[in-house]
Amino acid sequence: MSPLSLLASVAVDSLAYAMVLFVISVGLSITLGLMRFVNLAHGLFAVAGGYALVAAMARLGLPYEAAVPAALAAVALLAWPLERWLYRRLAGRSELDQVLFSIALVFIGIAGLGLLFGNAITAVRLPGYLQGSVSLGFRELPAQRLAALGAGVFTLVLLSWLMQSTRFGIELRAAVERPQAAQALGIRTTRVCSLAFALGAALAALGGVAGAELLPLEPHYPLKYLVLFLAVVAVGGLGSHWGLLAAALLLGTVETAAKYFVPGLSSIFFFTTMLAVLAWRPQGLFGRPV
Amino acid sequence: MNTILMKAPAQRLRWRPTALAPEALLLLGGIGLYLLVPDDLGFATRVLIGALFALSLDLVLGYGGIVTLGQAALFGSGAYAAGLFALHLSGNPLLGLVAGAAAGAATAGLTGWLVLRSHGLTAVMITIAVAQVLLEVASKWRSVTGGDDGLSGIAVQPLFGRFEFDFFGHTGYWYALVVLLLVFAALRRLVAAPFGLTLVGLREDRVRMVALGCRLQRRLGTAYLIGGAVAGLAGALSAQVTQVVGLSSLSFAQSAEALVMLVLGGTGRLWGAILGTAVFMGVHHLASSIDPLRWMLVIGVMLLGVVLFMPQGLSGAVVSLWRRLQRRQEAA
Numbered sequence: 001m002s003p004l005s006l007l008a009s010v011a012v013d014s015l016a017y018a019m020v021l022f023v024i025s026v027g028l029s030i031t032l033g034l035m036r037f038v039n040l041a042h043g044l045f046a047v048a049g050g051y052a053l054v055a056a057m058a059r060l061g062l063p064y065e066a067a068v069p070a071a072l073a074a075v076a077l078l079a080w081p082l083e084r085w086l087y088r089r090l091a092g093r094s095e096l097d098q099v100l101f102s103i104a105l106v107f108i109g110i111a112g113l114g115l116l117f118g119n120a121i122t123a124v125r126l127p128g129y130l131q132g133s134v135s136l137g138f139r140e141l142p143a144q145r146l147a148a149l150g151a152g153v154f155t156l157v158l159l160s161w162l163m164q165s166t167r168f169g170i171e172l173r174a175a176v177e178r179p180q181a182a183q184a185l186g187i188r189t190t191r192v193c194s195l196a197f198a199l200g201a202a203l204a205a206l207g208g209v210a211g212a213e214l215l216p217l218e219p220h221y222p223l224k225y226l227v228l229f230l231a232v233v234a235v236g237g238l239g240s241h242w243g244l245l246a247a248a249l250l251l252g253t254v255e256t257a258a259k260y261f262v263p264g265l266s267s268i269f270f271f272t273t274m275l276a277v278l279a280w281r282p283q284g285l286f287g288r289p290v
Numbered sequence: 291m292n293t294i295l296m297k298a299p300a301q302r303l304r305w306r307p308t309a310l311a312p313e314a315l316l317l318l319g320g321i322g323l324y325l326l327v328p329d330d331l332g333f334a335t336r337v338l339i340g341a342l343f344a345l346s347l348d349l350v351l352g353y354g355g356i357v358t359l360g361q362a363a364l365f366g367s368g369a370y371a372a373g374l375f376a377l378h379l380s381g382n383p384l385l386g387l388v389a390g391a392a393a394g395a396a397t398a399g400l401t402g403w404l405v406l407r408s409h410g411l412t413a414v415m416i417t418i419a420v421a422q423v424l425l426e427v428a429s430k431w432r433s434v435t436g437g438d439d440g441l442s443g444i445a446v447q448p449l450f451g452r453f454e455f456d457f458f459g460h461t462g463y464w465y466a467l468v469v470l471l472l473v474f475a476a477l478r479r480l481v482a483a484p485f486g487l488t489l490v491g492l493r494e495d496r497v498r499m500v501a502l503g504c505r506l507q508r509r510l511g512t513a514y515l516i517g518g519a520v521a522g523l524a525g526a527l528s529a530q531v532t533q534v535v536g537l538s539s540l541s542f543a544q545s546a547e548a549l550v551m552l553v554l555g556g557t558g559r560l561w562g563a564i565l566g567t568a569v570f571m572g573v574h575h576l577a578s579s580i581d582p583l584r585w586m587l588v589i590g591v592m593l594l595g596v597v598l599f600m601p602q603g604l605s606g607a608v609v610s611l612w613r614r615l616q617r618r619q620e621a622a
Binding site: 104106278 | 351357404407408409410411412414415416418419420422423426427430542546549550553554557583584586587589590591592593594596597598601
């Protein structure tokens with residue numbers, strides 16, 4: 001492989017990986033940064049999205065294009081009652097209680113997934129056009145990576161639009177900044193938060209689906225990649241999706257490049273990068289100083 | 291919390307025979323465990339080591355309020371230090387314990403400043419990162435740590451030159467129990483002393499304590515250092531008794547499990563840490579022999595129940611039950 005095409009592969013893989021990290025972490029950043037809830041069970045929504053896709057295709061016989069939205073909707077519908085009946089009860093409690101509660105959910109989820117789908121890695125059957133590669137004229141790119149990239153761009157556009165120019169975004173920001181004032185103005189803060197939570201879960205599911213090639217589906221997924229998602233949120237800084245994107249790009253590139261050039265040491269590079277950023281800026285890249 | 295602060299001075303005024311009751315209970319519990327599973331002393335010893343590790347976390351997290359998910363960094367440092375000490379320097383078990391405690395304290399001292407200058411998620415992530423970096427170093431530095439295979443064939447000389455570490459683990463069990471008892475007694479005195487009360491104060495209200503002239507960094511740094519020494523001691527015990535040290539001693543799972551055991555038992559009470567460990571490992575022992583997935587389900591449901599219905603953990607539930615019984619007696 002010529003040096004230039006090697007660099008190009010590294011760049012494409014890094015970008016795709018970073019986008020998957022970004023899409024999955026958005027919901028975590030919303031619950032952690034906006035609702036101040038430490039939700040270690042976030043990876044459960046990502047993997048649930050992947051498994052819902054597999055189930056919708058294999059058991060309901062839906063084509064891939066229909067199964068993806070169905071899977072996202074299923075995860076959002078799963079997240080809604082969880083938030084309504086369980087998460088909200090823990091909202092005012094200490095971080096430690098929230099950590100323990102969400103770890104408990106992770107354990108129950110892993111057991112449930114294992115009993116339903118088996119302990120081995122489950123592969124997603126991709127449609128033909130996502131298996132091959134796409135020619136861009138000057139070079140060929142794996143279609144699956146491009147799909148992951150597309151999911152990232154879609155999420156970014158969706159979030160920017162939702163937060164800046166819709167009533168929901170304004171109400172969410174109001175509900176978070178000044179809950180009582182928002183309620184006095186007639187904003188149904190609890191409903192807005194439920195919606196945001198379900199949205200974050202659906203985006204995690206999208207990330208889980210788009211990243212199924214990079215982060216394979218297995219019952220232990222939520223525990224295995226938990227640190228990864230938390231790292232992106234911590235490095236990005238809470239409550240800013242541009243920070244999150246920057247963190248995902250930085251950490252994704254570091255890990256992918258290290259995998260290419262110094263295999264076996266990628267984890268060290270990942271964590272030392274994280275340590276270095278947090279030692280330099282404890283509030284994260286784009287976070288407000290504490 | 292208020293009860294701790296109010297009771298403390300009176301407790302220190304005069305010595306009462308009940309002052310050693312918790313230690314006596316722990317000793318009885320230890321003897322009971324020995325009689326309960328005489329055929330599986332390996333498991334019983336792991337419970338004691340787990341309890342020691344949970345105690346170190348309770349000091350740091352339950353009393354100091356430093357939320358950490360990287361306590362395994364300190365445990366693993368102690369385990370590897372004790373293992374290497376026994377392999378290359380001396381097989382004396384007590385010196386090995388000192389080496390393990392020193393290594394745990396050294397790791398805590400070297401990384402504590404980084405953890406303590408940040409808070410919230412950042413601090414938690416730094417503790418995780420420190421443990422992960424150490425794990426990767428141990429996994430790659432094969433010539434010293436043995437990589438994925440870990441250290442094996444750790445030979446420990448007889449304790450005091452007399453008690454040989456036997457195959458069935460009798461010596462190992464009593465050795466671990468005595469170390470646990472001593473550390474428990476020492477930590478109980480430490481948390482009742484002004485130092486421990488300062489930690490509780492810092493946990494409850496940092497701003498006010500700093501305004502009162504408390505040196506936050508120094509106090510919490512000391513707590514982290516002592517926690518590191520105790521965690522290192524637990525690691526060293528594990529290395530000596532099992533005679534192997536593996537990468538799992540530095541793993542995220544090791545840290546997370548200790549946290550779960552501690553919160554299950556209830557933070558901020560030393561005996562809560564021990565109770566939580568015993569219950570967690572007992573359930574694990576029973577459930578995972580059936581099926582590891584069911585074990586996750588059982589522990590998950592148990593944790594959910596504790597969080598929703600016993601916010602103070604098992605030890606908190608015991609205390610409130612005890613108080614209710616007392617009140618009923620007084621009324622009668």
